[in-house]
Amino acid sequence: MADNTPDFPVRGCGSHRNRFSCARILFVLILVSLILYPVLAAPSAGPENMSGIVWEKTFGQHIQGSGHAVIMTNNGGVAATGEVLGADGIPRLSVVTADGNGNLLWEYVGGEGTYEGNSLMQTPDGGFIVAGSSGDGVRTGVLLLKLDSGGRIEWNRTFLAGTSGQADAIRITSDGGYVIAGSVQGDSGPGSSNWDGYILKTDDQGIEEWSRFFKGVKNDYCTAIEQTPDDGFIVEGTTDSYGTGGNETFLVQLNAHGDEGWFTTFGGQGYDRGIGFSRMADGGFTVATLSCNPSDAATNCTLGVIRTDSRGNELGRTVIPVPRGADGTAFATSAGGSGAIAFSTGGDGSNQTGGEVLLTVLDDTGAILSSGSYLSPDGLAVSGIAVAGDNYAITGSGTGASAGHGPVIMLIGTGRETPGLLAPTQPAETGPGDLRVTVREADTGEIATDALVYLDGSAAGLTSESEGNILLQHVSEGGHSIRVTRDGFAETTKTVDIEGNQNLTVFLSPSKVIPVIVNGPPEGKIDVVFVASKTQYDCTNQEKVATDTYTANRTLFQQDVSNLISDNYLSLDQYTSGQIGLPSDYKDRFNFYYYWDKDNFADAFDGCAGTLPDHFWENAPFADVVIIVYPTYTGLYSGTCQPDGCASGLGLGTHSWVKIPADGGKLILHESGHAIFGLIDAYCGDTYYTEDDPFPNVWSTGAACSKASTSWNTSTCKQITGPALSPGSASCSKQFWEYDPEPNIMGVGVYSYFGKFGEAETTRIDYIFNNIGGVKKA
Amino acid sequence: MKLRSLVIGCLLICLLLVGPVCGAYPSEDYSKVLVLHLNISNGTVNEQSVEMQYGHPPSLGFQTGDIHGILKTSEGKVINEFDLWDPRYQLGDGVVISDNSTNLSIIGAVNYSDTADFTLVMPYYADQMTLDLTDKRTGSLLKTVNFSSAIGRFRATYPDDPGVNPSPGFRLQIPEIRLPSGDTLAYLVIGCGLITLVIMMIIVMFRKK
Numbered sequence: 001m002a003d004n005t006p007d008f009p010v011r012g013c014g015s016h017r018n019r020f021s022c023a024r025i026l027f028v029l030i031l032v033s034l035i036l037y038p039v040l041a042a043p044s045a046g047p048e049n050m051s052g053i054v055w056e057k058t059f060g061q062h063i064q065g066s067g068h069a070v071i072m073t074n075n076g077g078v079a080a081t082g083e084v085l086g087a088d089g090i091p092r093l094s095v096v097t098a099d100g101n102g103n104l105l106w107e108y109v110g111g112e113g114t115y116e117g118n119s120l121m122q123t124p125d126g127g128f129i130v131a132g133s134s135g136d137g138v139r140t141g142v143l144l145l146k147l148d149s150g151g152r153i154e155w156n157r158t159f160l161a162g163t164s165g166q167a168d169a170i171r172i173t174s175d176g177g178y179v180i181a182g183s184v185q186g187d188s189g190p191g192s193s194n195w196d197g198y199i200l201k202t203d204d205q206g207i208e209e210w211s212r213f214f215k216g217v218k219n220d221y222c223t224a225i226e227q228t229p230d231d232g233f234i235v236e237g238t239t240d241s242y243g244t245g246g247n248e249t250f251l252v253q254l255n256a257h258g259d260e261g262w263f264t265t266f267g268g269q270g271y272d273r274g275i276g277f278s279r280m281a282d283g284g285f286t287v288a289t290l291s292c293n294p295s296d297a298a299t300n301c302t303l304g305v306i307r308t309d310s311r312g313n314e315l316g317r318t319v320i321p322v323p324r325g326a327d328g329t330a331f332a333t334s335a336g337g338s339g340a341i342a343f344s345t346g347g348d349g350s351n352q353t354g355g356e357v358l359l360t361v362l363d364d365t366g367a368i369l370s371s372g373s374y375l376s377p378d379g380l381a382v383s384g385i386a387v388a389g390d391n392y393a394i395t396g397s398g399t400g401a402s403a404g405h406g407p408v409i410m411l412i413g414t415g416r417e418t419p420g421l422l423a424p425t426q427p428a429e430t431g432p433g434d435l436r437v438t439v440r441e442a443d444t445g446e447i448a449t450d451a452l453v454y455l456d457g458s459a460a461g462l463t464s465e466s467e468g469n470i471l472l473q474h475v476s477e478g479g480h481s482i483r484v485t486r487d488g489f490a491e492t493t494k495t496v497d498i499e500g501n502q503n504l505t506v507f508l509s510p511s512k513v514i515p516v517i518v519n520g521p522p523e524g525k526i527d528v529v530f531v532a533s534k535t536q537y538d539c540t541n542q543e544k545v546a547t548d549t550y551t552a553n554r555t556l557f558q559q560d561v562s563n564l565i566s567d568n569y570l571s572l573d574q575y576t577s578g579q580i581g582l583p584s585d586y587k588d589r590f591n592f593y594y595y596w597d598k599d600n601f602a603d604a605f606d607g608c609a610g611t612l613p614d615h616f617w618e619n620a621p622f623a624d625v626v627i628i629v630y631p632t633y634t635g636l637y638s639g640t641c642q643p644d645g646c647a648s649g650l651g652l653g654t655h656s657w658v659k660i661p662a663d664g665g666k667l668i669l670h671e672s673g674h675a676i677f678g679l680i681d682a683y684c685g686d687t688y689y690t691e692d693d694p695f696p697n698v699w700s701t702g703a704a705c706s707k708a709s710t711s712w713n714t715s716t717c718k719q720i721t722g723p724a725l726s727p728g729s730a731s732c733s734k735q736f737w738e739y740d741p742e743p744n745i746m747g748v749g750v751y752s753y754f755g756k757f758g759e760a761e762t763t764r765i766d767y768i769f770n771n772i773g774g775v776k777k778a
Numbered sequence: 779m780k781l782r783s784l785v786i787g788c789l790l791i792c793l794l795l796v797g798p799v800c801g802a803y804p805s806e807d808y809s810k811v812l813v814l815h816l817n818i819s820n821g822t823v824n825e826q827s828v829e830m831q832y833g834h835p836p837s838l839g840f841q842t843g844d845i846h847g848i849l850k851t852s853e854g855k856v857i858n859e860f861d862l863w864d865p866r867y868q869l870g871d872g873v874v875i876s877d878n879s880t881n882l883s884i885i886g887a888v889n890y891s892d893t894a895d896f897t898l899v900m901p902y903y904a905d906q907m908t909l910d911l912t913d914k915r916t917g918s919l920l921k922t923v924n925f926s927s928a929i930g931r932f933r934a935t936y937p938d939d940p941g942v943n944p945s946p947g948f949r950l951q952i953p954e955i956r957l958p959s960g961d962t963l964a965y966l967v968i969g970c971g972l973i974t975l976v977i978m979m980i981i982v983m984f985r986k987k
Contacts, residue, residue, distance in 0.1 A: 495935070650841065654841075667871070670871060751884065
């Protein structure tokens, strides 16, 4: 047989000769894969894509019907309540349940006098509690209906608190009872026509325990309610009686007995309507409010998702435009805190191809995670939405040509869970005892990556680059602290009560202390912090005047600070004695910052040295010296005017600050001579003298002065004296001696172009530089 | 030579793996301070609030003044002492325009107020318990500020802070090894797998040789 072996060498790895070559190739491949891994393995950012409609169905064969509220059930299905119109033309309450594939399990239609269901929850026994409206033919009121798991009625109650009334929200309370938020009309007696908010608390049999009215001079409505961990309640509603005018969304706190606590409104000049809210893990709230322009309400609406603290104070909001022609809007949150908004458009009955449902998914802070649009075959006009994991059940009325005979339910899956049978209603992202901490920037709502998170004071890790969060696993139940730090932001600590698994969002505000030049940790440097003044002084009228020179122009303040630093502190070698000299790296022994709190500025003319912004020391505890900068004096300066420079402190350290004008020449060096270097005034006046050891610049005797340097003697050391400052006054003379000649920055030379720190003063400055942070001169 | 190259190569791989995991972490900062809001009125110092918080302290020991501060442990041992400026005094400087506007002079004014609010920021030391403030001129004790409540509140909020828990006797400080979470953990696992692969490759290569 012919040898078919090719005459070129086989490049296999089996031979010893080639083993090292193969090893090199493999080695290089692994090396390349390692280098590329971080890039290739990085999770993709950006919104997820929604997979689509799992199913959409109309339940019932009535003349008309619509769903008002929907929930996910604990067997992976859905339940909706609403109203249907039968052959007799009378509306009746409707409840339908379906499995996860959209197969109808049962339908309940209420008897005569039950008008509609607006909210429902599944009870621990697998049944349902439904709230809506019913009436006796004359009056309507709040309906409470209990069904068992098979759709059979157990009991129903009607609460007639006025001539008209309805419930819009129901929650199961921690004692097994129920709390209902709704509205009643005519509760103030005959002839009263205003609507008032109505809160009703019952036991587990629907027997009233207490009720409260939210009253005003105009119409007010309560539309949502949640129980808080202290067994109190937060109620959302819409008020025309309170706020700044027009309808506004409100939150009101009630204690466990229904007594009112704090109250807050959200809104503006338009018509605002609360459409839902949720309580976040940190005790704050996410509030959804629909705002419409009164002049063009049909086409000019926005939906605001407002983040608040635990007392309803607004922290920020996400504003989402409502699509033009929207005929339905609904908002809901999951047990994990994430939310969803559904809008519907085009389902006006004339659209033979159905309508469009727009779904916007939010995280637990109200920030948009993703959005998608879905063509509804039944022309779904949205009334209610429920969220469970990545699935969204939406209900409403069918307005398409082939629909409208019962509540319509659409199920949308986002693809991360198996379509069809729904996932349990618990959030799937975390396990038992897990706490997912998401960090966001308070100003923008953007996720904050690489934020360092501490659990109970111990570092736990960084927030991820993809989602800005970190999962803290197996956190024990009870109270914990979450501290978050990030460069450029003020550190924040949140306390959280862990019950099972939770999500927590921490918002970081920009730091009020902004680095200008930072050469190292505060402990080893002279830390100088500049603060803007909101006042200046009018010497002509002898009065302090407010100024927005800096408060309205941060850039100008930054420029002035930059100039003050470069012209003075970083030019110190020009203003000190060359005979003594400074450390060659003296510029690196400073750190410079400025402080900016848009709501709090310094007042340079509150007392001699002025006052600092509130909470300054909590935000900048490391400050060795603070420089309050005011723009300039106005008017004609005279000796009787306010001091233009003033020091509160002699030597750097805690609680040491000065004030100076931005255009004060070397006055900043004079005041810094006091507050940073502990130098004493070398001019003669009604000021403070002491021999400030070590290396003082004034001495209590001439002999002490002349001994301070071998090159000095009693003739070079001179007593501090000065001319009379006004005609007829005595000449000035002090029992202190100085060496440094004029023009001296610590003397009258502060106003001289040629003013400098002399040898004695430079020696003291050099001493401070060489000892700050334990640094010793080589 | 080849063995050395491979060893260096492996070390390089380890560095590449460890770098992204460890190098990106900003340093943990556990520095703490005590912020004291005080008032001095007619020679009496009153405590308005004392709180402990995270933060870096200012430099102490460079200030001149008539108040002396002594930080002590719970057993009365001196931790640090320093002088403080008396906050009732402020040193004003003003300009005087003499006969003509080109002749400027300076005048000083010591501004004194019987009462003054002031804030002291003290560094936190282990077992730090009090700050004594004395008047250097008279030697009288102005105030003893006790930090125990503030430190207790801080410990309750941050029980796992490595610097605040009382340590009975000597305690060996071993840094806790923390498993990174999320993406980083996955990266570490795969990285370890690759290291193992490289080591196995080297072993196989030299055994055959």
